[in-house]
Amino acid sequence: MSRDAGEKENPGTQERLKEAAQSLLTWYREHHRDLPWRCSKDPYKIWISEIMLQQTRVDTVLEYYPRFITLFPDIHTLARASEEQVLTSWKGLGYYNRARNAHQAARIIADRYGGAFPEDLQAIQALPGIGAYTAGAILSIAFGKAVPAIDGNVLRFIARLLLLQDARGSSALHRKVDQAVGGMIPDHQAADFTQALMEMGALVCIPGHPRCETCPVNTLCLACAHQMQSELPVKKERKKANPQMRYWVMAFVKENQILMEYREEETLLGHLWGLPMILIREGLDLVQEAKAHFGLDIEAGPVLGTFIHQFTHRSWRMEVVSCSLRQSGPISSSLQWRHFDELPQMAIPTAFQKIMPLLTAGDAADQGSRRS
Ligand code: SF4
Structure with a gap:
């Protein structure tokens, strides 16, 4: 026709x-x-x-x-x-x-x-x-x-x-x-x-x-x-697959508290609470990047789990790394220790919600507690 x-x-x-x-x-x-x-x-x-x-x-x-x-x-x-x-x-x-x-x-x-x-x-x-x-x-x-x-x-x-x-x-x-x-x-x-x-x-x-x-x-x-x-309707030409970004997600847990980040306005999921994370690029080291991005002196432990979150135009592959702080002084104002009980009242998007059960379960919380 x-x-x-x-x-x-x-x-x-x-x-x-x-x-x-x-x-x-x-x-x-x-x-x-x-x-x-x-x-x-x-x-x-x-x-x-x-x-x-x-x-x-x-x-x-x-x-x-x-x-x-x-x-x-x-x-x-x-x-x-x-x-x-x-x-x-x-x-x-x-x-x-x-x-x-x-x-x-x-x-x-x-x-x-x-x-x-x-x-x-x-x-x-x-x-x-x-x-x-x-x-x-x-x-x-x-x-x-x-x-x-x-x-x-x-x-x-x-x-x-x-x-x-x-x-x-x-x-x-x-x-x-x-x-x-x-x-x-x-x-x-x-x-x-x-x-x-x-x-x-x-x-x-x-x-x-x-x-x-x-x-x-x-x-x-x-x-x-x-x-x-x-x-019908006639399909458009296929677009390229959405890019996947890889991140280290740092899990600091101590005494039933977790270190949360209030995300900057201009970032994806800005003005919401998440876990501190760093884009993984070849040749970078998590300990050095934590210092450069957040001013944190950390010790990196094992990867606790890997999570994929799909957005409309991209996906995140999040490698959750158990971390502990080696410093006792003040930390960046965007980071706050929050008790597990406070998490349900906080605006935490699904990308991070799906990680929380891993960290608030008894073993992970205890493990984090011992490390800190
Ligand atoms: S309008 Fe849609 S559902 Fe109805 S006959 Fe046509 S194609 Fe089928």
């Missing part, structure tokens, strides 16, 4: 989209999941759910969302909270910039708009951490405005419905899908329609092998008619 079936010349496209929109609404009202953020039209709650759902599965968000909303039930409460409180409540969800941006945005809404969520697209998109998709989701779901919310699920569904063959991630595909969805939104039903599209992409028109036999628009779907469901 040389031309997208979704091009303007196709006389059936508008009718197809309108009919599909009605079928989607009927299906959504019967089959949607009861998710806690769907019980509310409060833009704050819808915003928080959308931020949490970015790059995160619904099952995971269901564990965190109710607790976050209980701790911070409205914009003013979130705006007044300290960054430490917000990050601690986010602990385990990952992508901590989402939490920092939400916190900053809440402060802006409280200061600039008296705590009322703005209803203007440009004003919403000017807030930290809110892009076109999240702004569209808030405006349509909370305020009932006919603004498209296009994410990967919606792109996939519309690309298949209209047999769009532009590459995934291309501006051409995004533009066509945006135009199609903008023309589909039924009057006064934007909230249900946006959620119907999201639900369709999550439950039926899934990646790989979609569930076409149960799809409410299967008689309208061009990809289904041409047996091309699994080929």
Whole structure:
């Protein structure tokens, strides 16, 4: 096929989209999941759910969302909270910039708009951490405005419905899908329609092998008619594998305390607590590097374990080395001894959380204690 079936010349496209929109609404009202953020039209709650759902599965968000909303039930409460409180409540969800941006945005809404969520697209998109998709989701779901919310699920569904063959991630595909969805939104039903599209992409028109036999628009779907469901959206060229960085992670443990580092703002996982770590490069020595980076005079013991943590664009291979201090004087202000009991209250990202059981278990703690 040389031309997208979704091009303007196709006389059936508008009718197809309108009919599909009605079928989607009927299906959504019967089959949607009861998710806690769907019980509310409060833009704050819808915003928080959308931020949490970015790059995160619904099952995971269901564990965190109710607790976050209980701790911070409205914009003013979130705006007044300290960054430490917000990050601690986010602990385990990952992508901590989402939490920092939400916190900053809440402060802006409280200061600039008296705590009322703005209803203007440009004003919403000017807030930290809110892009076109999240702004569209808030405006349509909370305020009932006919603004498209296009994410990967919606792109996939519309690309298949209209047999769009532009590459995934291309501006051409995004533009066509945006135009199609903008023309589909039924009057006064934007909230249900946006959620119907999201639900369709999550439950039926899934990646790989979609569930076409149960799809409410299967008689309208061009990809289904041409047996091309699994080929759309068209893949981009494969990117190179993510680079892996190797680190020594220094484990100093004594008397049920552990030496923690408050990470610098400009580093990955900045403004969070971790274990002091040093990039491994050929020819470097841990003892010398500990002196150069942290001003620490240390003795390095055995490697206790190796952990891999995967980020979006890179991974860390962390070799956890049992270490002890040879100095008794003051240490860098970014390093602090913390009792094991304090760790659950600290904003420690998953990359370091996964190491903690190794260090707080009896043997490791005792071993560290003897070494120090
Ligand atoms: S028929 Fe299949 S490919 Fe087409 S929209 Fe439905 S689930 Fe997706």
